[in-house]
Amino acid sequence: MIRIAPSILSADFARLGEDIDRCTGADLIHVDVMDGHFVPNITIGPPVVASLKKHTSVPLDVHLMIANPQQYVEAFAAAGADIITLHAESDVHLHRAIHQVKALGRQVGVSLNPATPLCMIEEVLPDLDMVLIMSVNPGFGGQKFIDASLDKIRRLRAMISATGKDISIEVDGGVTMDNIAQIHRAGADTFVAGSAIFSTPDYGHTINALRQQCR
Numbered sequence: 001m002i003r004i005a006p007s008i009l010s011a012d013f014a015r016l017g018e019d020i021d022r023c024t025g026a027d028l029i030h031v032d033v034m035d036g037h038f039v040p041n042i043t044i045g046p047p048v049v050a051s052l053k054k055h056t057s058v059p060l061d062v063h064l065m066i067a068n069p070q071q072y073v074e075a076f077a078a079a080g081a082d083i084i085t086l087h088a089e090s091d092v093h094l095h096r097a098i099h100q101v102k103a104l105g106r107q108v109g110v111s112l113n114p115a116t117p118l119c120m121i122e123e124v125l126p127d128l129d130m131v132l133i134m135s136v137n138p139g140f141g142g143q144k145f146i147d148a149s150l151d152k153i154r155r156l157r158a159m160i161s162a163t164g165k166d167i168s169i170e171v172d173g174g175v176t177m178d179n180i181a182q183i184h185r186a187g188a189d190t191f192v193a194g195s196a197i198f199s200t201p202d203y204g205h206t207i208n209a210l211r212q213q214c215r
């Protein structure tokens with residue numbers, strides 16, 4: 001399975017619906033939620049997710065880069081998030097937060113910053129639908145892929161194999177036409193791409209080309 005998830009952080013917020021419609025072939029729409037505390041940037045909240053839900057049938061992949069995620073999980077689930085991903089660094093009670101998302105009937109992911117080791121999720125890995133490896137420091141689009149992420153993805157794939165469960169590895173940050181095949185070979189199956197898609201004239205064509213690079 002290969003999933004391409006355009007990150008609307010790089011879309012034109014004044015024409016969000018139109019930009020999403022132009023993402024033909026997208027498997028997920030990646031929604032970056034930033035609060036100005038956990039990361040040094042502010043983006044969007046549940047009302048925008050609710051509007052997107054009404055606009056598109058593509059599943060919404062909500063990446064929470066916020067402090068106290070447990071306080072907001074219910075609102076994002078009610079707004080229509082299909083996958084809710086929290087950062088391991090943002091909640092010392094990660095187990096509770098994961099089970100809060102599951103109890104709301106949503107798929108759950110946990111994200112790790114580039115400096116956070118894989119052992120942070122060892123105890124909760126079998127509970128997860130997805131692990132999101134940040135391949136840039138979160139907060140902004142258009143940054144360069146951190147090459148050390150490749151080895152981290154390989155080690156995570158081995159950890160997942162040992163669980164015997166079907167857990168996705170999503171990679172977010174600096175994914176391009178030039179490196180997506182290498183990231184796929186390392187073990188990732190879900191690819192977030194913001195600037196690599198929204199800086200091109202034909203988003204659908206670029207999504208298809210990114211997928212073809214993995215084949």
Ligand SMILES: O=C(CO)[C@H](O)[C@H](O)COP(=O)(O)O
Nearest residue numbers: 138139141142173174194195
């Ligand atoms: O979570 C994110 C940043 O914190 C974004 O999803 C990510 O940066 C995508 O942008 P690009 O593909 O341009 O790197």
Ligand SMILES: [Fe+2]
Nearest residue numbers: 032063172192
């Ligand atoms: Fe993201």
